[in-house]
Amino acid sequence: MRSIHSGSTRRRAAFAALATSAALVLSACGGGAATEGGGGTEGGSGSDGEQTITFIPKQLNNPYTDVVLGGGEDGATEAGFVSSEVVGPLDASASSQVSFINAETQRGTNVIVIAANDPDAVGPALEEARTAGAKIVAFDSDTNPDYRDLFVSQVNAKDVALIQLELISEQIGGEGEIAILSATANATNQNEWIKFMEEELAANPDYANIELVAKVYGDDDDTKSFQEAQGLLQAYPDLKGIISPTTVGIAATARYLSTSEYKGKVALTGLGLPNEMRPFVKDGTVSEFALWDPAQLGYVAAFAGKALADGSITGEVGDSFEAGELGEREVGEGGIVLVGPPTVFNAENIDDYDF
Numbered sequence: 234m235r236s237i238h239s240g241s242t243r244r245r246a247a248f249a250a251l252a253t254s255a256a257l258v259l260s261a262c263g264g265g266a267a268t269e270g271g272g273g274t275e276g277g278s279g280s281d282g283e284q285t286i287t288f289i290p291k292q293l294n295n296p297y298t299d300v301v302l303g304g305g306e307d308g309a310t311e312a313g314f315v316s317s318e319v320v321g322p323l324d325a326s327a328s329s330q331v332s333f334i335n336a337e338t339q340r341g342t343n344v345i346v347i348a349a350n351d352p353d354a355v356g357p358a359l360e361e362a363r364t365a366g367a368k369i370v371a372f373d374s375d376t377n378p379d380y381r382d383l384f385v386s387q388v389n390a391k392d393v394a395l396i397q398l399e400l401i402s403e404q405i406g407g408e409g410e411i412a413i414l415s416a417t418a419n420a421t422n423q424n425e426w427i428k429f430m431e432e433e434l435a436a437n438p439d440y441a442n443i444e445l446v447a448k449v450y451g452d453d454d455d456t457k458s459f460q461e462a463q464g465l466l467q468a469y470p471d472l473k474g475i476i477s478p479t480t481v482g483i484a485a486t487a488r489y490l491s492t493s494e495y496k497g498k499v500a501l502t503g504l505g506l507p508n509e510m511r512p513f514v515k516d517g518t519v520s521e522f523a524l525w526d527p528a529q530l531g532y533v534a535a536f537a538g539k540a541l542a543d544g545s546i547t548g549e550v551g552d553s554f555e556a557g558e559l560g561e562r563e564v565g566e567g568g569i570v571l572v573g574p575p576t577v578f579n580a581e582n583i584d585d586y587d588f
C-alpha cells in the first residue's frame with residue numbers, strides 16, 4: 234500500500250557517537266540488578282531507580298545502526314536512564330553478540346536492547362541476563378520470543394515484504410526474473426521478510442509473471458554485497474530487478490549498477506537510507522525504495538526498556554507505555570511493539586529527509 238508516505242518522521246540526523254558514555258555509572262548499580270528477578274516496581278535497579286541501558290546492535294560499522302542508536306540515546310536520556318551505552322561486534326555473524334551480552338550480565342545492566350544476528354544463538358546468554366534481573370528488549374531483528382520481554386519492530390513484517398514487492402513489480406512492469414540480495418543468512422528480520430515475499434509471490438496473481446531466481450547474501454558487508462550484485466548479473470543475464478532489504482546491500486548494489494551497463498535497465502529497490510541512496514536516485518540508477526525512520530526504532534526501544542525496568546509493564550499483550558514525543562505504544566500479539574510506518578522515497582521527496 235502506498236499510503237505509507239509518512240509525514241511524521243522525526244528526522245534525527247543522528248550519527249551519534251557510537252560509544253556513548255563509557256563505563257562509569259556502573260559502579261552505582263553494580264550487582265544490584267542481579268538480585269531482583271522480575272516484575273515488581275523499581276525491579277532490577279540497584280538504587281532508587283537508577284537504571285542503566287545498553288544497546289547491542291547487529292554490528293557497529295553500519296550507517297543504519299548509527300541512526301538507530303542516535304534515537305536510542307535520545308530515548309534513553311528522555312526516559313530517565315542514568316547511563317546509556319552501545320557495545321557490539323563489527324560483524325553480524327550468528328554468535329558475535331554472545332560475549333557482549335555476557336559482559337552486560339556481569340555488570341548488572343538493567344536493560345539490554347538487542348538486534349539479534351540469530352534468533353537462537355543469543356538465547357542462552359540472554360536467559361542468563363534475565364535470570365540476573367535484566368529486561369531484554371529486542372529491536373530491528375527479533376530473538377526467539379522465549380528470550381526477550383518485547384520486540385520493537387519497525388513495521389509489521391509482512392507489510393515490509395509487501396511494499397518491496399509492490400515497488401519491484403511496478404519497476405519491472407509486472408514480469409520477469411528478480412533476485413533478492415539480503416544481509417546475513419541467519420538474520421531474523423531478513424528471513425521473515427523474505428519468507429513473506431516468497432509466499433506473496435506464490436499466492437498473488439498480480440505477481441504470476443515474476444520469478445524469483447536467486448537469493449544471495451552480502452552479510453551487511455559493503456564489499457561482499459557489491460560482489461554479490463555483480464555475480465547476480467553475470468549469472469542471470471535476463472534479470473529484470475533486484476530487491477535488497479538491507480541498507481548496506483541496496484547501497485552497494487546501487488553503486489555497482491550506477492557505473493555498469495545495467496544502470497537504468499535492471500531495477501533496484503528495497504530498504505535504504507535516504508542519505509546513502511540520494512545520489513543513485515538523482516542519477517537514475519534507482520527510482521523508488523522504502524524505509525521507516527530508524528531513529529524511532531531506538532527511541533521507542535529505550536522507553537519500552539524503561540517501562541519494563543520500572544515494572545509498569547511486563548510485555549504482555551495489551552500493555553502500554555509512553556514513548557516520549559512519539560506518544561503511547563501498545564504491546565501487540567507476540568509481544569511486538571510497532572514503530573512504523575514506512576516511507577517510500579523517490580526523486581520528489583528524498584531531499585526532505587536527512588538520515
Ligand code: RAM
Pocket residue numbers: 291295297298373374416422453478479480481504505
Ligand atoms: C540493514 C540491517 C538491518 C535492517 C536494515 C533495513 O542495515 O540488515 O537489520 O533492518 O538494513
